[in-house]
Amino acid sequence: MLTKKAGEWLELSVPRDWEGLTIEDILKNAWSMPKQMIHQLRMEKGVRLNGESIYWNTPLAHNDKLRVHLFIEEDYGVQPEYIPELNILFEDDHLLIANKPPRMDTHPNEENQLGTLANAIAYHFQANGVFTKVRHIHRLDRDTTGAVIFAKHKLASAILDRRLEKREIKRTYLALVHGIIKQKKGTIDAAIGRDRHHPTRRRVSQRGQKAITTFKVVQTFVNKKMTLVELELLTGRTHQIRVHMSHLGYPLAGDTLYGGQPIVPRQALHAARISLEHPLTNEKINCEAPFLDHPPIFDNLLV
Template identity: 75%
Template sequence: MFTKKLGEWFEISIPSSWDGITIEDALKVKWEMPKQMLHQLRMEKGAKLNGEILPWNTSLKVNDKFQIHLFMEDEYGVQPEYNPNLQILFEDDHLLIANKPSGMDTHPNEDNQLGTLANGIAYHFQAHGLFTKVRHIHRLDRDTTGAIIFAKHKLASAILDRRLENREIKRTYVALAHGIFRQKKGMIDASIGRDRHHPTRRRISPKGQKAITKYKVIQTFPAKKMSLVELELLTGRTHQIRVHLSHIGHPLLGDTLYGGKPTVPRQALHAAKIKLLHPLTNEEIICEAPFLDEPPIFESAFF
């Protein structure tokens, strides 16, 4: 699918798979645009076909130029702050995937907070002449490293939010856990709720939110009594991997909140890979996030 940005407008050349559908079908069915956005686009005459404003029941033809008003200027929502170590793994007009280091919040948790990944993204946008809200699609704990997706406009945000909820975005983590697993792979299905006795801690609770984690042991280190594990989130609860691995008796190295020993300076958890379909073109995107720790945490396990 050929696409391009024309100022505040997004243009696509209609592919053969869209031949014969209407303008309304393209917006409602192909992109599943939320009702509020559809209404706003209709009221503002924000959809054109070959440069003309036409009724939404007009059929599209192969190679037609379909334009929608997509790239409106907006406040960043956070204060831009230069981050010399910002590592961007993927970026186009619609989304950005960044590699978060440890000791950094994904976004501000209080007014005027600086030092977060979102502050650095805002500065990056500003430096490239882009004025749009910084929209994170998911988060990582302060001391968890790895890949995080940001949307650059409302439609990409709505599509990615829905795909995340429908488990259509695959997030793969790696972790160093205490002990040697009896089973080389498995699934942890245990609901997670707040711990009434601790403000930030979570716990397994039958009345909590449903939480499912798949795991696979990549390598074991018997002398060090630890395992390198690959994990996939099927739900996205706060501290999910940390709580689940602690629950089955294998807390993360460095995760003292959930029973891990402080053998490394942080919980040994890294969002290593993200696989998704592009929100507008449906092309497959695969991003791998390199380790950022200095001195290394994960690489040192192999020596």
């Protein structure tokens, strides 16, 4: 689908498979736009067809020019801060995927906090004349590195949130764990809840939230008694991979909260790849996130 940003408007050519549908069909069904957004667009005459405001039940024709008032100026929601480590993997008018370094929060956890990935994204937006709220679609633990998705407007955020919930965004992680895993691949289906004996720790609990992780062994290191594992999240619980691998008896290297040994300065967990369909154009996006540790922790251990 051909789209372009025209000031505060998204302009697109109606594709053949939308022919005969109405504006209401597109907003409600094709995009599943939140009701509040639909109401606002209706009140503000924020949809135009071939340059005119029309009734929303008008059938669309192939190659009609549809405009939607989408790029509304907003406060960033966090304080912009220049952080030279910002590593952008993908960006267009609708979303941004960044590679989060270690020892950095995804977003502020308290008022006026600086030094987070969200602060760096806000500065990047500001420097490029983009005035929109910084919206993370998911997050990574402070000491987990790798790919994080940010939406650049409300519609992209709503679509990506829904796709994440429906498991349509594929997130692939690499972890280095203690022990030799003999099972080549498997699925961990174990609910996760809070540990009432510790303020931040989670644990496998029948009363917890459903949590599913798949894994496969990439490489074993017999002399080091360690295994490199590739994992995919089918749910997004706090500390999910760390809790699940510890529960199996294979805690992550460096993850002292869940039984790992401090042989590296952080838990050896990296969000290595992310795959999704673009929220507006439906093109396939595949991002590989390179390791960012200096000195490298995976490379040092894999010698």
